[in-house]
Amino acid sequence: MDVAVAGFAYTVSVRQEFSESTDPERSARLVVELAHGLTGRPGRWRDRKSRTLEEALGVILGEIEARAVEDARRRQDEQRARAEREVRWQAAMDVAKERAxxxxxxxxxxxxxxxxxxxxxxxxxxxxxxxxxxxxxxxxxxxxxxxxxxxxxxxxxxxxxxxxxxxxxxxxxxxxxxxxxxxxxxxxxxxxxxxxxxxx
Incomplete structure (x- = not known):
């Protein structure tokens, strides 16, 4: 499924960690994966004896929000860089027209x-x-x-x-x-x- 935050969509998938296992306890373990995209941030959480996925849900949602903040910052940086590049290009065009x-x-x-x-x-x-x-x-x-x-x-x-x-x-x-x-x-x-x- 996709989770949307501030105009950014993040793909979250939930699957069995050991889908081939005949052990009911192992086959009941789940893995939640958050597509990595452009980040090196953590993107996989598993059921463990010390913590279930339900307990990690807040961490997972926090990670999605953190990625949204990073992506928003990256988008602003790209827009700023694009605007700066446009200003430099226009200045170069003005000089080139004058010289031509x-x-x-x-x-x-x-x-x-x-x-x-x-x-x-x-x-x-x-x-x-x-x-x-x-x-x-x-x-x-x-x-x-x-x-x-x-x-x-x-x-x-x-x-x-x-x-x-x-x-x-x-x-x-x-x-x-x-x-x-x-x-x-x-x-x-x-x-x-x-x-x-x-x-x-």
Whole structure:
């Protein structure tokens, strides 16, 4: 049978100690067993000449109550540990999100700096081409100069289109990082919840 105390159920079984015995005194002896579960506490009581099971009933019930107290404490400890783990996981997630967003912004910055460098090199080329056209004005065929001026005009337009500083740069928009983007910053935590560790 199960005995319930404070939401915990404890299985108690009663059986003959010597069920095969033909001796009526031996076959009348009973054993009460309380399933051990997670405890190393005593869990078996027998009829003895010095004490019957009826006399040990208070001890048995006391043992069930003691186990209920232990189990309640264990449950509270597990709930506290779970809550603490959740707090640590949330703190790790907050840091990971901050770092993943910083990584997004750094990537945008690197892309803009790359475009700016390219624009600066191409702009320097356009300036050099313009100077060269000025140097050769009247010394070469007008159609060649006209072609070079058209090329310079297109090149300056292109440089303006790729130069990120032709307009005032603003704070880029970021997006919510994906779980895969968070993993490198979580130090073993799973991005899917505090109960899981990365890779498990």
């Amino acid at each position: 967003v910083r990584s997004q912004l750094a990537e945008v910055l690197r892309e803009e700096a790359g475009r700016w460098q390219e624009a600066a090199v191409l702009s320097a080329y356009c300036t050099a081409l313009e100077r060269r056209i000025g140097e050769l004005d009247g010394a070469v065929d007008e159609s060649a100069l006209d072609s070079a001026r058209r090329w310079l005009q297109w090149a300056r337009g292109y440089v303006g289109s790729i130069d990120p500083l032709t307009r005032l740069a603003g704070m880029p928009h970021t997006r919510e990082p994906t779980p895969e983007e968070l993993k490198p910053y979580l130090r073993g935590w799973s991005p899917y919840g505090s109960e899981r560790r990365d890779g498990r």
